[in-house]
Amino acid sequence: MMALYDGHWILTALVLLPLVGGAACLVVPEARAKTVALATTLVLFALSLPLFWTFDTAEPGFQNLVSIPWIEAWGISYAVGLDGISILMILLTTFTMPLAVAGSFSYIRRRERAFYAMLLFLTTGMIGVFVALDLFLFYVFWEIMLIPMYFLIGVWGGERRIYSAVKFFLYTAVGSLLMLVAIVTLAWIFQDGSGAWSFAYEDLVSLELARRAQLWLFAGFALAFAIKVPLFPFHTWLPDAHVEAPTAGSVILAGVLLKMGVYGFLRFGLPFFPAAATDPVVVNAMLVLGLIGILYAAWVAAVQPDAKKLIAYTSVAHLGFVVLGVFGLTTQGIEGGILQMVNHGISTGALFLLIGMLYERRHSREIADFGGIAKVMPVFAFALVVVALSSVGLPGTNGFVGEFLILVGTFRTHPWIAAIATTGVIFAACYMLPMVQRVLFNRLDREENRTLTDVNRRERLILAPLLALILLIGVWPGPFLNRTRASVEALIEHVEARSASVPAAEPPSVDAGGGE
Template structure:
């Protein structure tokens, strides 16, 4: 199937737009149908994936702004494949389990979830840093709406805190991405935001360190790592159940995916130097937030703090710097 990656990204978007004209009485059935097709497409991608080839597959490329090297560049490998599968499966199950008696406007909820699915899949399939960043930022919009429209009594506070934390970190990350593109331009004489080209950069340890910190701001807040985790209990606690599920199951993984896709290969020396710092923060995450989770009486808060705890285990695996632990983290 040609352009399968583009179909996976934009099918939920198109379906979400068409959802505006769907009768509200059949909105949930429509959402289930769309999510089921999306999941089947991801299964086809898995079935067609060549496990004997280690590079990117199903590549799609089209220049957007050639003079700055910005392109529509997609690809999938063993890292992103199963995260895409997880994203489509969780979205399908979440829509199936939506309670029509508790969701005031099911039609808008379905549209929001389909838009959110588009952004999640886009993040995991993008190989151009600008396109990656656009999908990364766009994922805030539907989740912000889901929390703000269907959340609990303090949903506005939770939504604003979620937005401010993640958006602030993303701005610092954007500065880092632009700096990498500039450094590549200085070295190669051309502009590019192609992540695979960036892997060829030979950066000094000092530059790697500062760029690592810039991207760390965006990824660590999304994970979220201690002490940047304080937005998550509010978002989890006030979000509707489907929002909590997608936060815990998919959106938090975007942070660890960023470390694996960007930080480790782009800044190998800095990553090694930062191992003690990352591991200490991760151990605090595992122990401290697990203890806090035990003290909670609200199940959503338990899930929120336990999610931070298990993300700490994943971060330890990522920065253990060996194939077995990294594979287990993924």
């Protein structure tokens, strides 16, 4: 069995399977669509799980590499592989999807076939983004993802769904399109030196670019990633998208989509443009924006009357921490950042699922509409408290490990920023705990809340793995950090070595910058 699994087909299967499953969803009877979708995502998860064990923790480069020529005239190939930066992201995706599907069983009552097909098409795009090692392929997946998400928000969303869907689409597209120009420019610079066009990751990462070209091209990539993260001040699409999206949409947005910005920085931004990414101005700007995100989002979250919007803003704060960790440019910081992305996916995904369960029962997300429901929904209350504490970063939960590593890592290079960011942990408690208190505790003073039913078996099955992971990563993060270490260390080495050796003289190609 292991020998069979050893093959390189697995990543491709992960990309193609949801596509097939999605197509199947469209043709089966309406009532069967959810079963097909759940089965597909469970198989997907089962397929991806052995990646975790077979992963070679000593190997900093790419594993399970497959490269097939695709458009040879342009140097484009179908190239996929995984390394320490992407493995946790892939597993996070395959772990989140069955939960998102199962969490929609009673929430989605109309156009089910299309809904589950969209979820699965989205999965193809997400896994594709994490495994692609050719920039053309990466861009195709990156863009394809927008369409199912646009539909998920627009068709099954709330009141202002059209506004939110279009805003989401256009915001993300601005960045993507400029990134496309930057990608083409990179491929052209490669052609200038070697005579042939190439979009292959390995080829483009080996380019030695002049400083000015690096800054322009980095700007082209960074805008796309910053919007996706979302980094303050590019975050305004996120609360709208989160609030209007159906539960599964929010879970995927928080769980996976938001990781792509940071993943992009780690995969492309830093290694392609080391001089730009270590430029003090760029680093400080990113750190300060991350910091503003942490503090500003915390304050805004604290005054939200809508629980879903509150959680949406906590995403901005959490991702601010991750950006801090990445641009602290230390091994701990980046490792912590990657782990924190996983943590955020789990805890925020769980929060959205819990709020979704509440909404299904009560058709309201206003914090003020609840109070004292711990008495009628004890299991729900337990889950919400654990997840909220994990989101705040209580020691013993996963959130603590990630934030601690990030702060330690950043402190080594930027002590003041780390010090200010630490207050963000306190602010997190200031918005999350009162929300928990006002929803779960206080007095049960509303008649309609007395009859709420506790979580059913399906919902418990959804919550159990999330709670288990929260505690598991909290007390035993070693296996997760192990898998990222070699690649992160190699990345830091690469960035430091290459940023020191930037050609001083500017070749004539530098004027072809990537953005204006």
